[in-house]
Amino acid sequence: xxxxERNKSIDFINNLNLxxxxxxxxxxxxxxxxxxxxxxxxxxxxPILEKQYDxxxxxxxxxxxxxxxxxxxxxxxxxxxxxxxxxxxxxLPGDSDARLWIPDQILGAVGADDWRGLPVKNVEQYMxxxx
Amino acid sequence: MEAKNKSAWxxxxxxxxxxxxxRYMVGVSICDLAEHxxxxxxxxxxxxxxxxxxxxx
Numbered sequence: 001x002x003x004x005e006r007n008k009s010i011d012f013i014n015n016l017n018l019x020x021x022x023x024x025x026x027x028x029x030x031x032x033x034x035x036x037x038x039x040x041x042x043x044x045x046x047p048i049l050e051k052q053y054d055x056x057x058x059x060x061x062x063x064x065x066x067x068x069x070x071x072x073x074x075x076x077x078x079x080x081x082x083x084x085x086x087x088x089x090x091x092l093p094g095d096s097d098a099r100l101w102i103p104d105q106i107l108g109a110v111g112a113d114d115w116r117g118l119p120v121k122n123v124e125q126y127m128x129x130x131x
Numbered sequence: 132m133e134a135k136n137k138s139a140w141x142x143x144x145x146x147x148x149x150x151x152x153x154r155y156m157v158g159v160s161i162c163d164l165a166e167h168x169x170x171x172x173x174x175x176x177x178x179x180x181x182x183x184x185x186x187x188x
Contacts, residue, residue, distance in 0.1 A: 016169075019161045021139075027152030034145055037155035045157055049139055053161060057138040098170035099140040102160040107144035111156055
């Protein structure tokens with residue numbers, strides 16, 4: 001993606017005046033499975049969405065069938081442990097809804113070194129230290 | 132009064148770089164906009180092409 005295209009997408013998203021929340025987990029050594037980091041992120045993110053932002057539905061981009069099934073079980077687990085109560089969690093194919101494109105662009109802007117300095121508005125970041 | 136649904140839309144990203152610790156990120160955007168509003172507002176490419184162009188699958 002060229003720089004002007006990046007700027008265009010971020011400008012467009014900024015003009016939507018939405019709030020974005022990013023959970024980052026690190027350090028992620030080569031020996032650690034990314035799934036563990038993802039679960040840590042979700043375990044932090046979901047209660048924040050439900051309790052601080054009154055979110056009732058979260059739509060995440062689906063991955064493969066095995067990963068999706070494991071994730072649904074994980075979400076049921078954190079629900080049964082009381083981390084969340086009413087938040088509805090759904091997995092959707094990435095190209096099924098344009099709204100899934102927004103966090104994709106935000107994560108690219110926040111995470112890539114060469115995107116630093118782009119004025120992404122309304123991003124709240126939380127960092128988790130993986131042990 | 133019935134509570135209004137408030138939705139968030141999320142994705143993931145993983146960074147790994149030589150000699151630097153990796154980082155896994157999950158991000159969401161709180162968005163009650165209609166799907167077509169977002170799609171029509173950014174019309175330079177199809178969404179799938181956008182994603183592929185920045186190396187995300």
